[in-house]
Amino acid sequence: VWWVKEMVAAMPETVVGIRDKxxxxxxxxxxxxxxxxxxxxxxxxxxxxxxxxxxxKRSKTDQEGVGRQVAVxxxxxxxxxxxxxxxxxxxxxxxxxxxxxxxxxxxGDRERLNGRAVAHVVQRAAARAGLDASLFSGHSLRRGYxxxxxxxxxxEADIARTTGHKSMAVLRGYVEAGTIFENAAARKLxx
Numbered sequence: 001v002w003w004v005k006e007m008v009a010a011m012p013e014t015v016v017g018i019r020d021k022x023x024x025x026x027x028x029x030x031x032x033x034x035x036x037x038x039x040x041x042x043x044x045x046x047x048x049x050x051x052x053x054x055x056x057k058r059s060k061t062d063q064e065g066v067g068r069q070v071a072v073x074x075x076x077x078x079x080x081x082x083x084x085x086x087x088x089x090x091x092x093x094x095x096x097x098x099x100x101x102x103x104x105x106x107x108g109d110r111e112r113l114n115g116r117a118v119a120h121v122v123q124r125a126a127a128r129a130g131l132d133a134s135l136f137s138g139h140s141l142r143r144g145y146x147x148x149x150x151x152x153x154x155x156e157a158d159i160a161r162t163t164g165h166k167s168m169a170v171l172r173g174y175v176e177a178g179t180i181f182e183n184a185a186a187r188k189l190x191x
Contacts, residue, residue: 001148003136004028007125008080015092016104020121022089023101025082027118027141030054030070031149031163034115034138040100042090050074052083056164070162146174151182 007024011017027037036056044055051073075081089095095102099112119138127133142163149159156171165171181187 006129010129018089018092020125022085023121024125025085028145029082030072031142031145033142034118037118038101038113038115042095042097042100068164143174146171150175151179
């Protein structure tokens with residue numbers, strides 16, 4: 001979670017910064033794929049007192065379009081709350097219909113971002129925060145969500161319910177790679 005906080009703290013107070021903050025916080029706290037983040041339309045988001053309910057109409061593992069809902073709880077801190085960040089982005093641009101995350105074109109065109117743009121947002125935020133941008137990608141949000149929620153004690157079933165993972169082996173791979181030192185048997189040695 002520390003790297004997300006670092007990225008968000010380094011965001012500029014610009015419209016692009018507001019958008020990028022919303023992408024990072026929503027992407028991280030929902031465990032969504034890049035393609036899922038950019039596929040969101042304003043009609044897919046419902047605000048509740050507890051947070052936001054995001055409806056994903058389709059995903060990589062849901063080609064039939066059955067859809068699923070993802071709960072995005074309000075954050076404990078105003079500066080890292082994904083719901084506040086998303087609302088701030090929608091208010092800053094007056095986004096009331098159509099794609100949630102758009103290019104900021106000087107001509108005023110509202111073109112939906114693509115998955116590559118999410119990767120650029122994450123890498124730009126990492127560089128701004130003084131982190132090695134080559135270690136981050138758009139997938140870092142999803143993978144980081146899996147790792148960090150597991151470290152915090154979330155069950156694999158709860159993590160998969162949010163991310164939509166069909167393969168627990170893939171999910172377990174993310175968790176194990178991210179928690180390799182926490183579970184190292186050598187930590188038990190008195191060396």
